[in-house]
Amino acid sequence: MSTFWAQVFSGLVTGGIYASLALALVMIYQATHHVNFAQGEMAMFSTYLAWSLIHAGMPYWFAFVLTVLISFVGGVVIERVIIRPVENAPVLSVVVVFIGLLVIFNSLAGWIYTYSIKSFPSPFPSQPISGFEYISPHGMGAIGVTLVVLVLLYAFFRFTPLGLAMRAAALNPASARLVGIRVGWMLALGWGLAAAIGAVAGMMVAPIVYLDPNMMSGVLLYAFAAALFGGIDSPGGAVLGGFIVGVLENLVGAFVIGNDLKLSLALVLIVGVLVVRPAGLFGRVLVNRV
C-alpha cells in the first residue's frame, strides 16, 4: 500500500509539471489556435541557461528568476520575429515552423552543452522531512512552486487590466482591436508567459530526470495528453488534466504495464481522447454541421 501512496505523490509532483506545461500550451492555443510543438524544447533550453548561470557561480534563486525573465523575453521575440510572418498561413506551414523551432533548440542545446547527462540542483533540502516519507522535499517544493505559478497566473488574468486585455485578444481579436488592444503584442506576451512557465517547469523537473537535450520530449507528450484530456481551450482543465495524467502515469506504470511502456500511456490517452471526446473534459464542444 505504501508503494501506492508513494506513486500517487510522486505522480502529483510530475503532474504539477505536466500541468504547468499543459497550461502554457493551452494559453498559446487559446490565442492562436496553434499548438506549440516546440514548447518542450524551449523549456529544456531555458533549463540549460539556468544551469550555465548556476555553474558560473550565481546563487540558485537569482539564476531562477533571471532565467524566467530571459525566457519571457525570448518567447516574446520568437513570436514577433518567427511566428508572426506565418500567423495566417495554413496549418501545415505553421506546424512545420514549430517543428523547425523544436529542432533548432534541440540541436543548439546539444551543440553548446553536448549530449552528456548533467545533474541540475534542487533549491530544496535533500533530507526527507520526518513524517513525509512518500514525497521528497524537492517533490514538495516543486508542487509548491507549481501552485504559486498557477495562482499568480490566475490572479494576473482575472484581476489585472492587461490580463483582461490578453483574454479579450484571445477570445475575439476583431473586437479587441475595436477597443484599442494591440492584438499582435498580446500574442507576443502570451508566448512570453508560456516560455516563462516552461522555464519553471523545466527547472523543476530537471533534478528528477537529469538534464539532457531530450529531457522534455516525454514531458511534452504528457503535457499534450493532459491538455487534450482537460480540454485544449480550458486552462483549468489543462491544470487538472496535468495532475491526473501524472498520477495515472505512475500508477499504470507501477502496477499495470511496467515503467518501460509508461510513455505509451500518453499515446493511448491522446488517441483515446481525440476519438471519444475531442473537446476533453472541460473544453467547448464544436459541432460541425455538414
Add this chain to the structure above:
Amino acid sequence: MQTETTATATATAVPAKLPGARLASWAALALIACALPFLINGYHTFQLTLVLVYSIALLGLNMLTGYNGQISLGHGAFYALGAYTAAILMNSLDVPYWATLPASAALCLVAGFLFGLPALRLEGLYLALATFALGITMPPLLKYKHFDALTGGSQGIVIIKPDPPFGLPISQDQWLYFFTLVITVALFLLARNLLRGRVGRALVAIRDHPVAAEAMGVNSALYKSLTFGVSAMYTGIAGALGAIAVQFVAPDSFDIFLSISFLVGSVIGGISSIAGAVFGGAFIVFVPNIANQISKAAPWAIYGVFLIGFMYLMPGGIVAFLRIAGDRLLRRMRKSSR
C-alpha cells in the same frame, strides 16, 4: 497548402509541352539511372539506393499530406514497422529478403488503416499531435524487454546483405540498387495511376472542400483511412528496403527525428507531387553530409533553419518552385520566338 487543384501532378519538373521532348527526357533519365552504379563506387551506390528508399517513404507521406491534407509527424513509426518486420522475418524465420516486402507492405497497410480509422475524426493539428505521439513512443516500444527475443532489444538486429541472383556479375550494392530502383518505379507508377484517377480526385476534393465532398457522396471517412493505410504501406515498404540496404535495425534509429526528416524531405521536395518525393529523398540523404561541414555538431539546427525558411519563401516546395520557374522560362521562350 499547395495550390494544385487537380490530381494531375506532372511527374516531371520540366514543363516540356512537346510529347517528344517529354519522352526524350524520360529516356535520358532512365539511362542515367541505370548507368550510375557502374560509374561510382559502392558507398555512393548505397547512398543512391537510400535516396530511392526515402523517396518511396516520402511518396507515402506526400499521398497523405499533399493530396489528402492530413499531417503526419509519425511516419517514422511505420518505417520502423516495415524495417523490423523485414529484419525479424529474415533473422528469425530465414525468409528471403524479397519476400519480406509484401509482408511489410501488408502489415503496414493494416496498421495504417487501423490508426487511420480514429484519424478520420482528427483534422490537421490534432492528427499532427496524435502522430507526433506515435513517433515519440516508437523507440521505447521497440526496446520493451518482453519483446527482446524478437526485436533484439536495444542492440537491434543485424541483417546479412543479399547476393545478386542468378550469379549476375555485379556487386551486392549494385544489385540492391537495381532491385530498389525497380520497386521504386513500380510503386511510383501505381501511385500515379491511383492519384490521377477517381481516387486522386476524391482525395483532393476531400482536402480542399471536405464538406462539399461529403455532400457529393464521397465517403470521406473510408477514403481518409484507406489513404492513411496506403501511405503507411509505402513507408513500410521503404522501411523494409532500407533495413536490407543498411543491414541493421535498432530502436534509436527510428526516433522522432526520423519522422521529422521525412517531414523535412516532404516539405522541401514539395508535398503535392510525385517528383518532389525524389528531390526530398535526395535532400535527406545528402544534406546532413553538407551540413556537417558547416557545423559539425548541429546539422539539425541547419535543418530547422531550412524548414522555417522554406515556409516563408517556398511553401510549395522545390518542385513547385521549379515548375513556376520552368513556366516562366517557357513563356519567355515563346515570347522571343514570335
Add this chain to the structure above:
Amino acid sequence: MAALLSVSNLEAYYGQTQVLHGLDFSMEEGSITTLLGANGAGKTTTLRALCGMVKTHGEIAFCGERIEQRGTEDIVRLGIAHVPDGRGTFVDLSTEENLRLGGYTRKDRRAAAADMERMYEYFPRLRERRKQQAGTLSGGEQQMLAIARALMLGPRLLLLDEPSFGLAPLIVGQIFDIMRTVNQTEKVAILLVEQNAAMALELADHAYLIETGRIVISGAAEAIRNDDAVRRSYLGY
C-alpha cells in the same frame, strides 16, 4: 472650423472586388449623420473602411489627421469608437469586464471608472447584470452593452452599425432615445448605419443614401424625410 471627419474619394475592396466607388462626405463635431441604403449597398463597408478594417484607397481625415493607412487599434485610440454589426460583444466575459475593456486605453483610470458609473445610469439594465456573462444577455441588452462599451472609450465619433437589427421596436426606441441623450450631453458625433430609415431620419441631422458603393442622395435629414418622392422610391415608405 475643420470638419471632425472628412472623407474624400474613398474606395474600398474585399480582396479584388471593389465595393466602394469614391465616396465623399464629411461630418461636423457633435452632429448625427445617417447612412441609408439597401442590403449590400456598402454601408457596413464604409464604417469598416473608416476603422481600417478593409483595404482602402482615398483620403480619410479625422480631426485634421489622415488616418486611412493606420491600423484599427491606432484609429480607435484617436477617438473613433465602432459598434460593429453583430455587436462584437465578448460573449465569454462578464458585462462589467466588457465595459472595462471599453475603457482599456483610457489613461485616466478615475475618469474611466466615473464613466462606467455613467454608463450604468444610461443603461440601468446593465447594472443589474454586471456580473452576468455577456453572452446570456438578451439582444437588446447586448446592444446596449455594445454601445456602452464604445462610449467607455470617451470617443469624439461613434460609429453604429445597424443597432436596431433583430430588436423589438420598443427596445429600439429606448436605444435611439439614449443615443440622442448621449449626443446632446457628451457631444459625441454619431455616424449611424441603419436599415430602419424612418427612425434614423428622426434622429439624424444629415443623411446620405448609398447605392452599390456610391452616394446617390445627400442632404439634411429633415428634407429627405419630407421628400415624398425620395422616400417612396429609395426608402420604401
